Amino acid sequence: MLQMPSAEEYQALQQALLEAKRQSDEAARRNASLIGELRVVRSERDLLLEQLNKFKRQLFAAKSEIGATQQKDMFFNEAEELGAVAKPAAEEGEDETLDVPGHTRVKRGRKPLDPALPREVVRYELPESERVCPHDGAALQEIGVEASEQLDIIPQQVRVIRHERVKYACPCCDAGLRLAAKPDQVIPKGLFTEGLLAWVITSKYMDGLPLYRQAALLGRFGGTDLSRNTMAASVVRVGQAVQPIINLLRDRLLEAPLIYGDETEIQVLKEAGRKAQTKSYMWAQMTEGSGAAGCGPPIRLFAYTPSRSTEASLGLYAGVSKGSVLMTDGYEPYNYVAKTNKLVHLACWAHCRRYVNDALQALPKDKRSSEQLAVQLMDLIASLYEVESIARNEGIDANALTLRRQEQSVPVLKKIEALLLANHHAVAPTTLLGQALHYAVGQWSKLERFVHDGKYPIDNNACENSIRPFVIGRRNWLFADTVAGANASANLYSLLQTCKASGIDGYRYLKELLIQLPKARTVDDFEALLPWSISTSKS
Known part of the structure; x- marks a missing residue:
């Protein structure tokens, strides 16, 4: 016969059951908590993997969003890589034939060299003894030439320009002493000619060649021991001297019906009240058609500011024409610029x-x-x-x-x-x-x-393409030493990129600008020195 449990035993069993249920509920809660934590950990892991893969692609993968492309920056092994598959350029006018199923295709030879380049003619003539017809012995007459062209280069030639100001005196008295005038220079008593200044600036800002490498290059060609600090000081002086030209360009840009805007980081080492590691910014502004009608030449402007603040952006667009169109990325201060100036704001x-x-x-x-x-x-x-x-x-x-x-x-x-x-x-x-x-x-x-x-x-790709030379050049010189240097860089980048946008040779323009700039006194004088106004035919 089954014996019923006593009250004490029944109570003990009930307590055990409640404890087991409590432990089961606790285990379920703990399990749910762990599942939640696992989800968080997996989410964080996936996010970190995403970021890691993104950084890997930025470092190693092709940058195009269209798809994978051949790596272009071969650097040291470029000649070896290309030489394995490439052929020397065919002679001008020579055509190669390619066998294609169904027909023979003619592959054109190389493009002719720039006709504006100076030519040096090298003639090859038969010796006198061979200028006789082998059939009847008559003297051969010249009937023309068969010409081909090769591209040559004359390496940098460093020379010294000696300026001699002739002194005159009266032979009869001591009151007639006179000295011939010397043209004003953009850097009074400067060491470098306008041509060398233009070359240094173009090499730095267009070709990304740091000043210390330029100094070494000039030393190799001319045996001249140049100080990098002297070169840097000269570049800054030129960047300051061209400010009136930059002001005129900015006036025309702010009149334009469509303006593109962008910005990128720059590091300035010596800035009052700020650490050397603090980020500063270089802003880009450009238009494809300057002036109120939008029909003028394209303009590319850069400007340095110590911050990326709303105040900085508002200052750069002060005076912009109401109702103009502003194309930018999603950076918030541009919204204030558009709202304050009643602009039509486009996103990229x-x-x-x-x-x-x-x-x-x-x-x-x-x-x-x-x-x-x-x-x-x-x-x-x-x-x-x-x-x-x-x-x-x-x-x-x-x-x-x-x-x-x-x-x-x-x-x-x-x-x-x-x-x-x-x-x-x-x-x-x-x-x-x-x-x-x-x-x-x-x-x-x-x-x-x-x-x-x-x-x-x-x-906004037009503006990003404009700012890209600065970003690429920044990899070579990494930072600006002073605020003055950053402002000078902005001005000189502006001139060279504006020249490039109009198909103007930046070196020739800068050389002629630096010759003419000391003579400018009025607004009309400076207007005549804008990239599309100045003549560079003699530079």
Whole structure:
């Protein structure tokens, strides 16, 4: 017969059951907590892996968003790499034949050399004894030449210009002493001629050649022991002397109906009240058409500021024409610039595409299917650019481009907007995809604005291309020593990039500018020294 447990035993069993349930609940809570912690750890791991892969791509991968390209910076082994597959340039006018299935294709020879380059003619004549016809013994007569051309170079030739000011005196008295005048120089009593100053500046800011390397190069060609500090001081003096030209360029840029803006970091070592490691900034402003009508020459301007603040950006755009168009990235101070000056503000689709591409590249290659949001967005953005590319190739005007954008780009924008609204709350903002979505959503009103006018650009690539030489050159000299040096660099970059945008030889322009600049006294004098006004034919 089954014996019922006593009250004490029943109570003990009940307590044990409650304790077991408590422990089970505790284990379940602990398990749920660990699962949550695991999710957080995995999310942090995935985020760190995304960042790590992004940094690896920045260091080692091709930078193009279009796809992998051949690495161009071979540096030391460039000649060996190229020599293995390349052939010397064919003689001018020589055509090679290539066998192609179905027919023979003619491959044209090299392009002719620049006809503006000076020519030195080397003639090859038959000896007198061979100028006789082997058939009838008659003397051969010259009927023409068969010409070919090679490119040659004369290395830097360092010379000294000795200035002799002739003194005159009256032979009859001591009151007639006179001294011939010497033209004013941009650097009074300076060591370097205008030509050498122009060469140093162009080499530094166009070719990215640091001053210490230039000093060594000049020493190798001329045996001259030049001080890098002397060269640097001369560059700064020139950068300060051209300020009136920069002021005129800025006036014309701020009148333009469309301005591009961007900024990048620069380090200035000796700045009052700031550590040497503190970041400063170089701002870029450019227009493809200067003046109020937007029909003037293109202008590229750089300006140094110690910070990236709203006040700094407002100062750079002080005096901009109301109602002009401003194309920038998503940096917040530009919003204040546009609002304060009542500008039409456009955002950059290239920046948006770059964020999406970073998210796409973070995916394993086998996961990059059409179902992935990053893939869909990249395809849609590519469609926007395809519309622009076809229109550009066809050469249609702004009105026709407006109509085409309304017909072809607006439907694409609606698809992009639908994807953004459906997904941006569901993706963690710390992930690369989350950053891309939140950037696009935050900039959307400015991103979609380009379709309203065919004169509006789709991106800020024009300004980024303008600022790229500065970024590349910065890798060679890393920092500016002083604030004066940073301001001088900004001015000289501005002149050289403006010259480049108009197809003007920067060296020739600078040389002639430095010769003429000391003579300028009035606004009209300085106007005549703008890159597109000054004559460089004799430089």
